[in-house]
Amino acid sequence: MDQRLVTAIIVVLGVPAVLVGYIWLTERLLERIGQRARPRLRPWLWVAPALAFLIVFLVYPTIGSLIRSFQNAAGTKLVGLDNYTWFFTNDASLIALKNSLIWLVVLTGLTVGLGLLIALLVDRVRYETVAKSVIFVPLAISMVAASVIWKFMYDYATPPDPQVGTLNAALGSAGIAPVAWIQISDFSFNSILLVIVMAWMWTGFCMVIISAALKGINPELLEAARVDGANERQLFRGITLPLLAPTLAVVITTMVITALKAFDIVYVMTSGHFDTQVVAFQLINELYNFGNPGRASAIGIVLLLAIIPVMALNIRRFRAQEAIR
Amino acid sequence: MTAAVTPAAGPGRAARLVRRVPLHLVVVVLIVIWLIPTIGLLVNSFRPPEALTQSGWWTAIFSPSQFTLNNYAHVLAQSNITAGFVNSLFISIPATVIPIMVAAFAAYAFAWMKFPGRDILFVAVVGLLVVPLQSTFIPILQLYGPKGLNIAGSFLTVWLAHTGYGLPFAIYLLRNFMGELPREVFESAAIDGASPVTSFFRLALPMTVPAIAALAIFQFLFVWNDLLVSLIYIGAQNPDNAPLTIVVSNLVSSLGGGWQYLAAAAFVTMALPLAVFLALQRYFVRGIVGGSVKG
Numbered sequence: 001m002d003q004r005l006v007t008a009i010i011v012v013l014g015v016p017a018v019l020v021g022y023i024w025l026t027e028r029l030l031e032r033i034g035q036r037a038r039p040r041l042r043p044w045l046w047v048a049p050a051l052a053f054l055i056v057f058l059v060y061p062t063i064g065s066l067i068r069s070f071q072n073a074a075g076t077k078l079v080g081l082d083n084y085t086w087f088f089t090n091d092a093s094l095i096a097l098k099n100s101l102i103w104l105v106v107l108t109g110l111t112v113g114l115g116l117l118i119a120l121l122v123d124r125v126r127y128e129t130v131a132k133s134v135i136f137v138p139l140a141i142s143m144v145a146a147s148v149i150w151k152f153m154y155d156y157a158t159p160p161d162p163q164v165g166t167l168n169a170a171l172g173s174a175g176i177a178p179v180a181w182i183q184i185s186d187f188s189f190n191s192i193l194l195v196i197v198m199a200w201m202w203t204g205f206c207m208v209i210i211s212a213a214l215k216g217i218n219p220e221l222l223e224a225a226r227v228d229g230a231n232e233r234q235l236f237r238g239i240t241l242p243l244l245a246p247t248l249a250v251v252i253t254t255m256v257i258t259a260l261k262a263f264d265i266v267y268v269m270t271s272g273h274f275d276t277q278v279v280a281f282q283l284i285n286e287l288y289n290f291g292n293p294g295r296a297s298a299i300g301i302v303l304l305l306a307i308i309p310v311m312a313l314n315i316r317r318f319r320a321q322e323a324i325r
Numbered sequence: 326m327t328a329a330v331t332p333a334a335g336p337g338r339a340a341r342l343v344r345r346v347p348l349h350l351v352v353v354v355l356i357v358i359w360l361i362p363t364i365g366l367l368v369n370s371f372r373p374p375e376a377l378t379q380s381g382w383w384t385a386i387f388s389p390s391q392f393t394l395n396n397y398a399h400v401l402a403q404s405n406i407t408a409g410f411v412n413s414l415f416i417s418i419p420a421t422v423i424p425i426m427v428a429a430f431a432a433y434a435f436a437w438m439k440f441p442g443r444d445i446l447f448v449a450v451v452g453l454l455v456v457p458l459q460s461t462f463i464p465i466l467q468l469y470g471p472k473g474l475n476i477a478g479s480f481l482t483v484w485l486a487h488t489g490y491g492l493p494f495a496i497y498l499l500r501n502f503m504g505e506l507p508r509e510v511f512e513s514a515a516i517d518g519a520s521p522v523t524s525f526f527r528l529a530l531p532m533t534v535p536a537i538a539a540l541a542i543f544q545f546l547f548v549w550n551d552l553l554v555s556l557i558y559i560g561a562q563n564p565d566n567a568p569l570t571i572v573v574s575n576l577v578s579s580l581g582g583g584w585q586y587l588a589a590a591a592f593v594t595m596a597l598p599l600a601v602f603l604a605l606q607r608y609f610v611r612g613i614v615g616g617s618v619k620g
Contacts, residue, residue, distance in 0.1 A: 004415055004480065011419040011484065016426050023430060027522055042521065043438035050431035050450070050492055053424075056468070057489025058453040061461035114355075121352050124345075129606050133599070134356045137363055140598040142550050142570065145591035148584055149366045152382065164381045166365060200362065208542060209498070212535035215609050216502070243505075250501045254494065257454045283457055300460045307455050311448045318444065318504070325508050 019049065062304070065297035073292040083298035093282055093299075099191045100260060100279040106192055107259040110199040112251050115206025116244075119214055120236075132211065136204035143201075147268035150197045154181040154269075185275040194276060197265050202258065206251045213247035214240070249317055256310055260303055279303060370396055370588035377585060396589035400576065408565070409572035413549060413597075415480055416568050420487035420548040421541055427488065428495035429537070433525050435496065436503040437511060447500065454493040461490075462557045469558065478562030483555055487548050495540055502536035503529050538608035546598045569594050 026045040030038050072079045087093050122131040138146060155165025156178055163169045168178040182190050217240065225235055263280040270276045272285065279299060287296035368382040371392045376385070385391055400406065434440075435447050465486060469477045476482055506529065514524050530537075552570040559566045573590040 007480070008415045008419060012422050015419070015423050019426050019430065023522060023525075027520065039438070040440060043434040043440040043443070046434035046438070047431040047446075049427045050496060053427065053485070053489040053492055054450060054453060057461060057465060057486060058456050058493070061464040062453075062456050064464050065460045118352075118355060121348060121355075124348060125352055129603070131352055131356055132606070133603065134359050134363075136602055137595070137599065138359065140546060140550070140595045140602070141363070141366070141591050142552070142573075142594065144574075145366065145587055148587055149362045152365055152369065153362055162380060164378065166361070166381060166383070169381045169383070200359065203359075205543065208539050209536075212539040212609060213502070215535050216505070246501055246505060250498060253451070254454070254497070260455060261457065280457065284459065287459055297460060300457050303455050303457065304452065307452060311452050314451065315444050315448055318447070321504055325504070325506075 022049070062300075065300050068293055069297035069301050071294045073294050075293065079294070083295045084302070086295060087282075087298055087302060092277060093279070095275050096277045096279050096282045099188060099275070099277060102188050102191050103195055103198075103259040103262060103278055104256055106195045107198055107202070107262070108252055108255040110195070111202045111206045111255050112248065114199070114203045115251065116210050116248065118203070118207045119210040120240075123211070123214055132204075132207065135207055138201040139204045141201070143264040144268055146197060146201055147265055150200075151269060154193060156180040156182070182270055182276075183274050188275075190270070190274050191276050191278075194265050194269060197269070198259075198262055202255065206255065209251050210244065210247060213244055217243050246317065246321060249314065253310055253314060257307060260306060366588050366591060369585065370592055372396075372585065374585045396585045397593070400573075400586055400589045400593055403572060403576060405567070405572050406569070409567060409569040412480075412566055413568040413570070416483050416487075416555065417545055417548045419480075419484045420491070421545045423484060424488040424491040424495050424544060425537060425540055428492055428499050428540075429530065429533075430525070431492075431496050432499035432503050433521075433529050435500045436506075437524075437529070438521070447496075451493055451497045454497070458490060458553065466557065478559055478566060480559075480566060482558040483548075486554055486558055487544075487551070490554070491544050491547070495544065498536060498540055499533060502533045506532055534608050538605040542598075542602050542605055545601050549598050550594070 023046070026042070030042055030045075033041070068075065069083055070078050070080060072082075118131070118135055122128045125131065141149070152164065153166045155163070156168055157163050157165070159178065163172055163178050165178075165181075167181065171178060181193055184190055221239055222235055225239055230238065261280050262278060263284050266272055266276055266278055266281045267284065272281050277285075280303070283296050283299040283303075286292045286299065365382045368385050369377055371394070372382070372385055373391065373393055373395065376391050403409075431450075435443060466477070467473060469475075469482050471477070510528055510532075511524055514528060519527070550570065551568075552574055555568050555571055556574075559568070560571055573587070573594060576586050576590065
């Protein structure tokens with residue numbers, strides 16, 4: 001048999017077995033130590049495997065880039081906060097910051113709003129699986145293929161040439177002149193067009209998670225409220241929404257981070273032209289095109305600091321959850 | 326918002342049907358909006374490259390004579406496409422199973438065990454979601470290299486890396502769903518003498534099945550569609566282990582353009598994640614939690 005197949009089977013069956021064995025073993029060990037120390041030690045043993053992975057793959061490289069962010073392009077000498085002051089003072093990155101803020105607000109609003117709406121609506125129809133699959137499909141398309149699709153959607157040809165872009169052809173059949181969609185940077189119009197591509201992909205993500213939470217709501221709870229004479233609006237506001245709130249917080253947080261990290265769509269569709277650059281795009285650009293890991297690292301650290309307020313809200317929410325459950 | 330489309334307490338079948346019309350209308354409109362770009366890509370995947378730049382995809386619907394299977398034939402005729410598919414499976418399945426298992430234990434500890442520094446630690450874990458993967462490549466490559474673990478180019482490199490990269494979201498999602506479970510269930514289990522291990526396997530895990538299914542879908546999908554991580558850790562060192570995404574990306578860049586192949590390849594590579602999504606749909610049923618909470 002293929003050696004790699006053997007390895008894969010060993011890994012798929014072996015890793016869960018090892019993990020369960022590890023937990024079992026730690027329980028045996030915990031039995032030997034005192035009653036008092038047990039509940040204090042156990043959580044650390046349970047989170048240890050996860051922490052080990054996180055420290056190696058994410059924390060350790062992040063410490064590296066923190067140090068790198070205080071160095072010059074070649075990494076030969078310390079430059080203090082120069083990379084940070086550069087980032088917050090040059091025009092291109094100020095536009096990127098503004099665009100990232102637009103991405104954050106519009107992408108999160110669209111994906112979570114539509115994801116919630118669709119999850120609630122398809123929950124009531126028989127063709128739920130079909131509807132959900134259609135919304136989910138874009139997420140399964142690779143980012144590059146998705147960008148190609150939307151290039152065809154937004155495509156613009158200088159008039160006598162035929163319009164092969166879907167939107168311009170639709171305008172044309174209504175007798176309206178074609179629009180150079182992607183090139184209009186007034187009011188960040190083109191950035192919002194790029195956000196729509198991303199929203200088309202990620203709404204399925206929000207829908208699936210919200211739907212999973214929706215299915216977890218005890219139907220007896222809704223039934224009891226119905227018997228008591230509550231109408232559907234009251235059911236939604238009084239039961240469904242509060243029970244979905246924690247999950248909504250998770251998808252909102254995840255989408256905020258996804259918005260901050262987004263660069264592929266910008267990269268493929270506009271290469272950052274027409275003032276569509278975003279913060280993560282600037283990072284990749286500094287790293288690969290301008291060969292300045294110092295500046296790239298500084299941008300990475302800025303992103304990390306930018307989500308602290310979101311995380312603080314998460315702590316408050318978890319404390320509240322604990323108090324009432 | 327949903328009050329107008331409720332099925333509740335209609336006087337008769339006909340009235341109920343009429344009241345549900347807006348609901349169906351909204352769902353169908355959303356489906357159509359979502360489908361248009363996908364259909365555009367699907368139609369273009371069956372068209373020759375010359376036609377793509379000369380006319381819009383919708384024109385092909387009225388002149389089906391231009392349809393061709395050449396793009397698919399070309400993609401499937403790649404000598405390493407089967408190997409790429411098998412490699413993608415080898416990479417994706419362990420890279421889905423491992424992080425979910427690791428995350429489940431951690432999520433349970435974060436949700437139901439009290440320890441000093443828990444909240445700060447949890448926030449730090451989730452905060453790692455924002456770390457740009459690109460900034461981790463160089464230190465991890467050094468770790469994998471001959472001076473470190475010496476496993477460069479093997480599947481193990483991407484299994485471990487995808488586990489590390491996938492954990493923040495996995496822990497976040499599972500901790501949230503586990504944290505929502507009612508306290509009484511765990512308290513009564515503890516009174517009956519159940520250890521945390523029993524509570525975890527008998528109560529917490531079965532009751533979070535919809536969340537685990539959702540997580541499995543996404544983790545599988547992200548790993549299956551990943552190009553960057555495989556390219557860095559496997560690509561250069563060991564072409565024999567290259568997944569489907571690398572095979573497809575070579576197809577496009579080596580021909581300078583090749584959009585028509587990209588469209589065909591997108592549908593070829595999409596098939597399996599979609600099958601996983603459909604297969605896991607049965608875990609999204611109402612009452613998994615309701616049933617086990619009762620009594």
